[in-house]
Amino acid sequence: MVNFRRARAYVALLPMAITACVIYFGTTLWSLRVSFSSSRTFPTDNFVGLAQYARLFTDDRWLVSLANLAIYGTLVIVVCLVLGFLLAALIDAQARNEGALRSVFLYPYALSFVATGIIWQWLLNPTNGIQEAARRLGFADFQFDWIVDPDKVIYTVAIAAIWQSCGLVMVILLAGLRGIDPDIWKAARLDGIPAWRVYVSIVRPMLAHSFATATILLLTAVVKLYDIVVAMTQGGPGTASEVPAKYIMDHLFGRANIALASAGSIVLLITVGILLAPILYLRRYSARLAAR
Amino acid sequence: MWAARITSFVLALLAGAFAQAAPPRAEVMHWWTAGGESAAVRALADAYRAAGGVWVDTAVAGSEQARAVAISRVVGGQPPTAALFNTSKQFLDLIDQGLLGTVDAVAVRDGWDRFLPEPILSTIRVRGHYYAAPVSIHMPTWIWYSKAAFSKAGVTKEPATIEELFAALDRLKAAGLIPLAHGGQPWQENVLFRAMLANVGGRDLYLRVIRDRDPRAIQSDGFRKVLLTFKRLKSYVDVGAPGRNWNDATALLITGKAGVQIMGDWVKAEFAVAKQLPERDYGCIVGLSPQSPYIVQGDAFVFPKSENRDVVAAQQLLAHVVTSPRAQVAFSKQKGSIPIGTGFDPATLDPCTRKGLAVMTDPSRVVGNDENYLIPDQNGALSDILTEYWNRNVPVETVQKDIGAALSR
Numbered sequence: 001m002v003n004f005r006r007a008r009a010y011v012a013l014l015p016m017a018i019t020a021c022v023i024y025f026g027t028t029l030w031s032l033r034v035s036f037s038s039s040r041t042f043p044t045d046n047f048v049g050l051a052q053y054a055r056l057f058t059d060d061r062w063l064v065s066l067a068n069l070a071i072y073g074t075l076v077i078v079v080c081l082v083l084g085f086l087l088a089a090l091i092d093a094q095a096r097n098e099g100a101l102r103s104v105f106l107y108p109y110a111l112s113f114v115a116t117g118i119i120w121q122w123l124l125n126p127t128n129g130i131q132e133a134a135r136r137l138g139f140a141d142f143q144f145d146w147i148v149d150p151d152k153v154i155y156t157v158a159i160a161a162i163w164q165s166c167g168l169v170m171v172i173l174l175a176g177l178r179g180i181d182p183d184i185w186k187a188a189r190l191d192g193i194p195a196w197r198v199y200v201s202i203v204r205p206m207l208a209h210s211f212a213t214a215t216i217l218l219l220t221a222v223v224k225l226y227d228i229v230v231a232m233t234q235g236g237p238g239t240a241s242e243v244p245a246k247y248i249m250d251h252l253f254g255r256a257n258i259a260l261a262s263a264g265s266i267v268l269l270i271t272v273g274i275l276l277a278p279i280l281y282l283r284r285y286s287a288r289l290a291a292r
Numbered sequence: 293m294w295a296a297r298i299t300s301f302v303l304a305l306l307a308g309a310f311a312q313a314a315p316p317r318a319e320v321m322h323w324w325t326a327g328g329e330s331a332a333v334r335a336l337a338d339a340y341r342a343a344g345g346v347w348v349d350t351a352v353a354g355s356e357q358a359r360a361v362a363i364s365r366v367v368g369g370q371p372p373t374a375a376l377f378n379t380s381k382q383f384l385d386l387i388d389q390g391l392l393g394t395v396d397a398v399a400v401r402d403g404w405d406r407f408l409p410e411p412i413l414s415t416i417r418v419r420g421h422y423y424a425a426p427v428s429i430h431m432p433t434w435i436w437y438s439k440a441a442f443s444k445a446g447v448t449k450e451p452a453t454i455e456e457l458f459a460a461l462d463r464l465k466a467a468g469l470i471p472l473a474h475g476g477q478p479w480q481e482n483v484l485f486r487a488m489l490a491n492v493g494g495r496d497l498y499l500r501v502i503r504d505r506d507p508r509a510i511q512s513d514g515f516r517k518v519l520l521t522f523k524r525l526k527s528y529v530d531v532g533a534p535g536r537n538w539n540d541a542t543a544l545l546i547t548g549k550a551g552v553q554i555m556g557d558w559v560k561a562e563f564a565v566a567k568q569l570p571e572r573d574y575g576c577i578v579g580l581s582p583q584s585p586y587i588v589q590g591d592a593f594v595f596p597k598s599e600n601r602d603v604v605a606a607q608q609l610l611a612h613v614v615t616s617p618r619a620q621v622a623f624s625k626q627k628g629s630i631p632i633g634t635g636f637d638p639a640t641l642d643p644c645t646r647k648g649l650a651v652m653t654d655p656s657r658v659v660g661n662d663e664n665y666l667i668p669d670q671n672g673a674l675s676d677i678l679t680e681y682w683n684r685n686v687p688v689e690t691v692q693k694d695i696g697a698a699l700s701r
Binding site: 233251257 | 357363668669671679680
């Protein structure tokens with residue numbers, strides 16, 4: 001009976017397993033193969049070794065893209081977690097108007113990245129956005145033109161993404177906060193521990209799983225970063241806000257160089273792997289500690 | 293009894309199918325979705341219907357996206373009857389893979405080689421076969437100016453040399469207007485570069501750099517001067533330019549806030565929507581010297597190969613109709629392009645189109661667009677270098693070196 005049940009479970013898992021093997025691993029291997037060839041619009045079997053990778057790492061635009069992804073990723077993940085936690089704690093502590101506040105902070109997440117990008121493009125445009133509005137209000141020297149400044153434009157993309165995503169982090173952490181036993185708060189109050197200390201030293205470690213969930217959701221959104229850049233800056237000014245996914249898409253279609261695009265996606269995959277490996281290792285390590 | 297009934301039913305069906313041969317049915321993929329553009333497509337569709345065909349419209353917004361969809365459908369075995377491409381090397385790989393059919397019969401019968409400009413002809417005719425039907429000829433580097441802005445700035449004479457253009461830009465700047473309406477997107481920076489290469493560098497340098505990819509030309513002082521002139525234009529652009537669309541830049545001319553825009557003749561459609569007329573509200577300069585090259589940039593339909601005779605018939609009819617003088621004039625009026633072919637009355641065209649047509653009839657001035665000579669990969673790498681040079685402080689020698697490397701691939 002038990003075996004039969006287990007067999008049924010495997011049968012139920014089969015479609016997903018096939019999908020994972022064929023679609024994910026199969027196409028990844030296919031991309032790897034293409035990345036070693038000289039393919040243009042169509043795949044060819046003319047293999048050129050690591051030539052596409054060599055070109056990739058001498059291409060300024062690719063290097064800028066990787067650097068931008070690092071800056072953007074760090075900012076978005078750190079700021080979203082901090083802001084999301086603060087918002088969640090605030091709402092948790094003061095239950096009045098909770099429904100309204102929760103909706104307000106979560107609403108941006110309901111927008112597509114394209115809509116977010118366009119809204120922020122308008123707001124940040126120096127000739128008709130925030131800067132111009134402040135100047136008309138009398139602050140004649142007010143300057144906020146990051147979106148047209150090649151050295152600062154990637155921060156504006158991060159601002160837009162943070163605005164959109166920190167509501168989601170707040171909801172996840174709020175759910176975690178609600179799961180915390182009220183007795184802990186009572187005990188802490190009896191011991192005279194200040195509230196901020198309870199949040200930082202007691203509640204935050206208890207929310208580790210909620211934080212992990214939020215981080216992984218944010219991380220996948222970071223790697224996929226494409227549409228918000230296209231809508232907001234189109235990678236400009238110049239190539240200052242280019243990101244790897246856009247480089248890959250441009251070469252896959254418009255520039256008809258699928259070999260270079262495949263090499264780019266393999267590099268991106270390896271980068272993600274290197275980033276994820278320590279996180280996964282840490283989680284297993286802590287699980288083993290907990291089991292002991 | 294049953295068998296007889298079924299047999300007669302099948303026979304009747306077959307008879308019906310043969311009696312009324314279906315009209316040629318063409319599914320046409322294109323990216324013309326803006327206001328003036330879709331009106332232009334309607335003109336082509338009407339002409340096709342008038343010739344007895346059925347036009348099935350498949351529009352995909354964005355030229356790159358539309359071409360990507362067309363290529364995936366061809367590769368996936370579900371091709372459209374015809375798909376729009378630029379007259380360029382974009383469809384060369386499709387030809388090499390044997391995925392495109394030819395329209396030799398139509399091209400020979402209609403005498404395409406008699407009236408098509410050489411750069412267009414050489415991209416659609418590959419190894420003696422015609423693989424595409426051209427529909428439009430654009431010139432991407434026209435210089436447009438707002439008459440209102442010019443009179444406000446006290447510019448009385450249309451600039452006829454590059455020095456006069458910069459003098460006019462200086463006066464516009466002094467008058468507090470935006471001298472050069474520019475949209476800070478890589479392809480628009482590319483347009484400015486080609487305009488300077490054509491007008492400052494001249495035909496010879498243009499062809500040696502873009503067509504021959506000659507390292508000596510790329511390292512020459514003449515080309516350095518072109519790059520420096522291109523960069524000099526940056527100082528006449530307003531701070532809101534980055535990311536701006538080309539039609540928003542045109543709107544600055546329409547409202548008289550900006551003086552000059554360097555852009556293709558598709559901007560005429562924007563002026564037309566705003567009820568502005570050429571030579572009354574805005575001026576058009578085709579080049580800054582009597583010998584300046586005329587760059588032709590075209591769109592053409594390609595025909596995915598089919599074994600089905602009905603599909604081939606629909607393709608042949610389409611190739612004939614879209615290149616016919618009547619459809620061409622109706623189409624060009626909406627699109628802002630110059631009609632291909634002969635046999636139409638130039639008096640029905642607007643003054644700017646007539647100006648362009650007059651230059652184009654001199655074959656020694658006609659050159660192809662960058663995409664005619666460069667494969668998309670080289671063109672993209674060139675565009676990355678130019679937009680970086682425009683937006684950042686890069687030494688001009690580095691730019692020359694980078695362009696040399698990008699074009700030698």
